[in-house]
Amino acid sequence: MRVAELIIDGFKSYAVRTHITGWDAEFNAITGLNGSGKSNILDAICFVLGIKNLSNVRVSNLNELVYKRGQAGINKASVTIVFDNSNREKSPIGYEQFPQISVTRQLIVGGRNKYLINGHTAQQHAVETFFQSVQLNVNNPHFLIMQGKITKVLNMKPPEILAMIEEAAGTRMFEERRDKALHTIAKKEKKLQEIMSLLEEEISPKLEKLRKEKRAYLEFQKTEVELDALKRFTTAHQYYEKSRGLKETQASLAHQRDRLDKIVGERDQLQREIRALEQEMADVNTRREEELAKDGRLAGLEGSVRSVEMRLVKIRAQRANAERGVEEESSTLMSMQAREADWIQGLELKEATIKENQVSFTELKTQEASRVEALRKAEAKIQALSTGMSTDEGKETGFLEQLREAKETVASYETQVETTEMRMQHLRRREKDLRKQVQASSQQDASMAKEREEAMQALQKIKHSLKALDWDPAREQALREEMNGAQRAVEEAEEEVRRVQSSGGVPSFQYMDPHPGFERRKVKGLVAELLRLPPEHSGKATAIQVAAGGALYNVVVEDEVVASSLIQQGQLRKRVTMIPLNKIATGRVERERVGAAQKIAPGKVDLALSLLGYPSEVEKAMDHVFGHCLICADSQTAAKVTFDPKVKMRSVTYDGDVYSPAGTLQGGSRAQGPSVLAKFEWLHAAKARLEEAKTRLTKAERAWNEAE
Incomplete structure (x- = not known):
């Protein structure tokens, strides 16, 4: 690819469009008088190649690149360079099919640039990449020899010469891209760390809160459904009971009506009998009157009359009883009818209640649908928040950007509020002081004399008290200094404990009391926290740590009940393994095997458990963790004792290499820095110094109180 044509328009001294053609493939020279624009041609070539150093x-x-800075009516400078692309082997990648390639750069007064490749708009980065692909980097040109360039090349240092050779070879472009990619990766990793920190500190707690609210809402929804089902069941049961009562009442009413009809029939029958008896009585009276005139049968007739009268009285009594029965049955019928009306009214009320419950159920279903939709939107919002994107329509900013802007706004408002409150407090104090000064000025003269007299009297009393108490100022000063020194020692020790705990690598077991009255003494702590490594064995800390492995972070508790309570209700932040002292099986090996190992390598083999110190109450746990492993001085010793038929035990070297009787070996690079056990020893030492400082402070305070 070589230059075939150069077109300059409005660039520097070229006011009109100028075509420069006839370029030779091997050598070209530009000649002319001073000021004729020879250097401007080279400047135009550098300009169109995208030079940055003006x-x-x-x-x-x-x-200044525009003709007369745009003051002659020309406000645009344009340079086009046309390359002959007939040699396909040296063509830029992606442009092999073009016989010619034209690159144009336009500059408008005001500083706006525009690039075109083959007539199509292109970005400046694309143009730079295009030229770099054919070893043309105008910002570090090896093809352009300016005045003084040769001297500069001769005076270059080896790194500068190497950079020039890399540029000429075309590898510089890839190194720049690599550096740029590494820089971008570093920025992205930093941003990722910020996002992860934000996710862990702010979004995750909010997400957990939303999850809890979701669970509470689902529980509430379930309870509502159950309540609605129970209400409907209760209403249906009441409706069934009322319906059954109504049917019973209707049956009783029908029975009473039948009985009433029967009683009415009996009453009519009795009335007919009464009328018949009255007729018979009238007939008897008539016959009696007829018989009066006769002498024989009057007494018999009178007896008949008396019997008939007795029957009549009986029949009338029966009639009265029947009439009372009719009245009673009538009243019962009326009460039954009233109860029937009440049952009908209650039934209508229950039917209305059923309709209302159906309407309420429909409304609850609608509310459930709306809440489910709100829940779906909340979950979508949570998902959007977790991905860091904005949930507002029409915005392209991310959640982090919104959060940052919101924090800045809140910080500015809080600053303004604090400033205003400070000013108001200052003005209030000033006002209060002025008021006090005004009030005190009127009483100052009289009170000062009185205060002076009282102060003199108090001074005399204090002097007499000091003489009586045999007060020693030097001893008081010594006690005060001792107490202040003890207080400073306590503060320094507390700061040291906090520093060791916050330095990282010192795990802790945190939990909440599973139930009120929980005895924390039943939780002994982490295995790593309970053991002590004597100073003479400090070089074996790595071996002890490797021998324990993950069991170093197991939690020792008194029994399985405590372990179960902590796991279920202790609100643990991470998964842990519990070691109940009443259930754990010990793993200490026979003394003969340990003795055999020590005979193989005297002074180089120890049982891991024998190197440690620990409270006697946790002996079972320590036996379980460390009672089945040997600590060896080097790999040769470990290999001998591990695979010896009389030993056959797992061994760990001082460097942390593990030898197993099964034939496996573990080793390699270890984490740099102090081990976990060493950090725990620092923590124990810091706590011991803290206790010593607290004891010293207690003694100093007791001495001070006794002196008072």
């Missing part, structure tokens, strides 16, 4: 084209800003 001092190389002898200007201080882009506006």
Whole structure:
């Protein structure tokens, strides 16, 4: 690819469009008088290649590249370079099919640039990549020899010469891209760390809160459904009971009506009998009157009359009883009818209640649908928050950007509020002081004399008290200094404990009391926290740590009940393994095997458990963790004792290499820095110094109180 044509329009001294053609494939020279524009042609080539250092084209800003800085009616500079692309082997990648390639750069007064490749708009980065692909980097040109360039090349240092050779070879472009990619990766990793920190500190707690609210809402929804089902069941049961009562009442009413009809029939029958008896009585009276005139049968007739009268009285009594029965049955019928009306009214009320419950059920279903939709939107919002994107329509900013802006706004408002409150407090104090001064000025003269007299009297009393108490100022000063020194020692020790705990690598077991009255003494702590490594064995800390492995972070508790309570209700932040002292099986090996190992390598083999110190109450736990492993001085010793038929035990070297009787070996690079056990020893030492400082402070305070 070589230059075939150069078109300059409005660039520096070229006011009109100028075509420069006839370029030779091997050598070209530009000649002319001084000031005729020879150097401007080279400047135009550098300009279209995308030069950034304007001092190389002898200007201080882009506006100077336009003809007379745009003051002659020309406000645009344009340079087009046309390359002959007939040699496909040296063509830029992606442009092999074009016989010619034209690159144009336009500059408008005001500093706006525009690039075109083959007539199509392109970005400046694309143009730079295009030229770098054919070893043309105008910002570090090896093909452009300016005045003084040869001397500069001769005076270059080896790194600068290497950079020039890399540029000429075309590898510099890839190194720049690599550096840029590494820089971008570093920025992205930093941003990722910020996002992860934000996710862990702010979004995760909010997400957990939303999850709890979701669970509470689902529980509430379930309870509502159950309540609604129970209400409907209760209403149906009441409706069934009322319906059954109504049917019973209707049956009783029908029975009473039948009985009433029967009683009415009996009453009519009795009335007919009464009328018949009355007729018979009238007939008897008639016959009696007829018989009066006769002498024989009057007494018999009178007896008949008396019997008939007795029957009549009986029949009338029966009639009265029947009439009372009719009245009673009538009243019962009326009460039954009233109860029937009440049952009908209750039934209507229950039917209305059923309709209302159906309407309420429909409304609850609608509310459930709306809440489910709100829940779906909340979950979508949570998902959007977790991905860091904005949930507002029409915005392209991320959640982090919104959060940052919101924090800045809140910080500015809080600053303004604090400033205003401080000013108001200052003004209030000033006002209060002025008021006090005004009030005190009127009483100052009289009170000062009185206060002086009282102060003198108090001074005399104090002097007499000191004489009586045999007060020693030097001893008081010594006690005060001792107490202040003890207080400073306590504060320094507490700070040291906090520093060791916050330095990292010192795990802790945190939990909440599973139930009120829980005895924390039943939780002994982590295995790593309970053991002590004597100073003479400090070089074996790595071996002890490897021998324990993950069991170093197991939690020792008194029994399985405590372990179960902590796991279920202790609100643990991470998964842990519990070691109940009443259930754990010990793993200490026979003394003969340990003795055999020590005979193989005297002074180089120890049982891991024998190197440690620990409270006697946790002996079973320590036996379980460390009672089945040997600590060896080196790998040769470990290999001998591990695979010896009389030993056959797992061994760990001082460097942390593990030898197993099964034939496996573990080793390699270890984490740099102090081990976990060493950090725990620092923590124990710091706590011991804290206790010593507290004891010293207690003694100093007791001495001070006794002196008082």
